[in-house]
Amino acid sequence: MTEDDSRFMAMALEEAEKSLADGGLPIGAVLVRGGEVVASGHNQRVQEGDPIAHGEMDCLRKAGRQKTYRDTTLYTTLSPCMMCSGTILQFGIPRVVVGEAENFVGDIPFLESRGVSVTLMDDAGCKDVMHRFLAQPGGQALWHEDIMED
Amino acid sequence: MTEDDSRFMAMALEEAEKSLADGGLPIGAVLVRGGEVVASGHNQRVQEGDPIAHGEMDCLRKAGRQKTYRDTTLYTTLSPCMMCSGTILQFGIPRVVVGEAENFVGDIPFLESRGVSVTLMDDAGCKDVMHRFLAQPGGQALWHEDIMED
Numbered sequence: 001m002t003e004d005d006s007r008f009m010a011m012a013l014e015e016a017e018k019s020l021a022d023g024g025l026p027i028g029a030v031l032v033r034g035g036e037v038v039a040s041g042h043n044q045r046v047q048e049g050d051p052i053a054h055g056e057m058d059c060l061r062k063a064g065r066q067k068t069y070r071d072t073t074l075y076t077t078l079s080p081c082m083m084c085s086g087t088i089l090q091f092g093i094p095r096v097v098v099g100e101a102e103n104f105v106g107d108i109p110f111l112e113s114r115g116v117s118v119t120l121m122d123d124a125g126c127k128d129v130m131h132r133f134l135a136q137p138g139g140q141a142l143w144h145e146d147i148m149e150d
Numbered sequence: 151m152t153e154d155d156s157r158f159m160a161m162a163l164e165e166a167e168k169s170l171a172d173g174g175l176p177i178g179a180v181l182v183r184g185g186e187v188v189a190s191g192h193n194q195r196v197q198e199g200d201p202i203a204h205g206e207m208d209c210l211r212k213a214g215r216q217k218t219y220r221d222t223t224l225y226t227t228l229s230p231c232m233m234c235s236g237t238i239l240q241f242g243i244p245r246v247v248v249g250e251a252e253n254f255v256g257d258i259p260f261l262e263s264r265g266v267s268v269t270l271m272d273d274a275g276c277k278d279v280m281h282r283f284l285a286q287p288g289g290q291a292l293w294h295e296d297i298m299e300d
Contacts, residue, residue, distance in 0.1 A: 049214050052207050052237065064199050069298060086236020087202065091298050148219060148241045 001119055005097050008032050009121055012075045012099065015042040015055065016129050022047055025146050026129040029059035030075040038072065039063035045146050056084040060091065069093045077126040079106030081147055089114050099126030103134070104147065151269055155247050158182050159271055162225045162249065165192040165205065166279050172197055175296050176279040179209035180225040188222065189213035195296050206234040210241065219243045227276040229256030231297055239264050249276030254297065
């Protein structure tokens with residue numbers, strides 16, 4: 001973990017907090033190339049009624065068409081689900097920094113088995129924003145909808 | 151393969167043809183529940199500048215928020231990439247009907263290993279629309295961009 005990692009995760013967390021303030025799911029992401037932010041985004045299920053717009057996906061959408069992702073790092077406040085993991089693999093993103101994997105474990109070993117370098121920060125702020133969301137009325141139901149656990 | 155499969159694949163192919171006519175990538179998808187179309191969509195990389203909008207993803211976005219996907223079938227003209235495969239798994243879509251897997255092989259055994267029922271139609275129309283696209287000037291380059299093969 002580097003100083004840059006902490007700085008970019010703080011930006012991803014800002015995205016998560018913004019989404020929470022807007023009544024959405026508090027998961028944010030930042031795409032970085034060469035120490036510069038390419039794009040940032042957050043979950044848009046509630047805001048846009050869009051089930052594919054997890055934080056990572058919204059960030060990649062906002063980055064627009066890129067020639068390559070092989071020189072990028074993706075920061076996400078929460079461990080990626082299979083949609084986002086598959087996307088990381090298809091896009092050829094070589095490194096992912098994960099804020100926390102307690103509120104959603106994801107499948108980090110799967111990413112690693114396919115050659116992705118994953119750094120797990122176990123960040124208190126990333127956990128806290130999910131805890132506040134899940135404690136809200138309807139938070140649990142919205143969360144289960146978001147990860148399609150029925 | 152059923153009569154319904156042929157009918158819904160024809161609709162997915164219509165989406166692909168529409169995208170080709172608009173200068174986009176000719177890959178379409180349809181989400182079906184109980185013999186009724188929930189939504190249809192097509193690749194939007196060119197049209198929306200959106201790298202995550204493969205045909206399957208655009209279709210799922212257009213379907214909006216759904217309570218469950220466990221009673222749905224996803225039709226796609228071309229074998230799903232890892233982004234779309236991961237999405238199929240995360241969403242819990244139990245059955246996928248694939249138009250063709252020649253122009254992109256994808257990883258159907260991966261989907262099957264995770265419990266998805268996959269029907270490969272090897273449809274001449276689905277192959278033909280990709281052939282016409284790839285034969286266009288710039289078609290090959292756009293295709294490699296779309297599957298992030300650099």
